[in-house]
Amino acid sequence: xxxNMNNLIRASAISAIVLLASCGSPDSDTANSASxxxxxxxxxxxxSAQQPAHAAQGTVNSIDQAAGTVNIxxxxxxxxxWPAMTMSFKLANPDAARSIEPGQRVDFTFTIAGGxxxxxxxxxxxE
Numbered sequence: 001x002x003x004n005m006n007n008l009i010r011a012s013a014i015s016a017i018v019l020l021a022s023c024g025s026p027d028s029d030t031a032n033s034a035s036x037x038x039x040x041x042x043x044x045x046x047x048s049a050q051q052p053a054h055a056a057q058g059t060v061n062s063i064d065q066a067a068g069t070v071n072i073x074x075x076x077x078x079x080x081x082w083p084a085m086t087m088s089f090k091l092a093n094p095d096a097a098r099s100i101e102p103g104q105r106v107d108f109t110f111t112i113a114g115g116x117x118x119x120x121x122x123x124x125x126x127e
Contacts, residue, residue, distance in 0.1 A: 051111040053121065054080045060097075060104050061086065068094040070120060072106065080112060090119040097123055 058074030073086040089110055091097055097120075100106060105126040110118045 051113070052079070053109050053111055055107070055109050057105065057107050057126065060100055060102050060106055062102055063097050063100060065094050065097070070097055070100070070123070072108065074108075087116060087118075090117075091123075092119050092121045096120075100125055 054077050056072075056074045056077045058072040061071040061073060063070045068091045069088050070091055071086065071088045073084075075084045076082065089108075100123060106123050107126055108120050108124075109122040110120045112118045
């Protein structure tokens with residue numbers, strides 16, 4: 001019985017090695033689509049373009065042109081599952097806020113890189 005058990009263990013080990021060796025690396029098309037790369041027939045899009053955009057309205061508290069940030073008190077943002085709050089946002093284009101002054105109401109669009117790391121992609125004064 002010991003001989004048969006050793007053969008069974010040996011056969012199982014060889015089968016496992018052959019199975020693992022046949023896995024190899026995935027072909028490049030599968031690897032690209034699984035890791036966010038281009039899909040056949042689809043244009044290559046920058047990573048930031050894949051983040052959903054959220055729209056909100058709020059009041060500008062301050063703008064730091066040198067740092068490229070704006071502090072806004074905004075209402076709830078359902079698409080981001082955020083309550084009303086006051087926070088600082090990065091500005092994708094700091095020049096877009098040049099005509100905005102503290103105290104003004106604004107409509108703005110932003111993306112979230114993660115957590116509370118958000119970037120305003122569009123901002124305009126509410127008329």
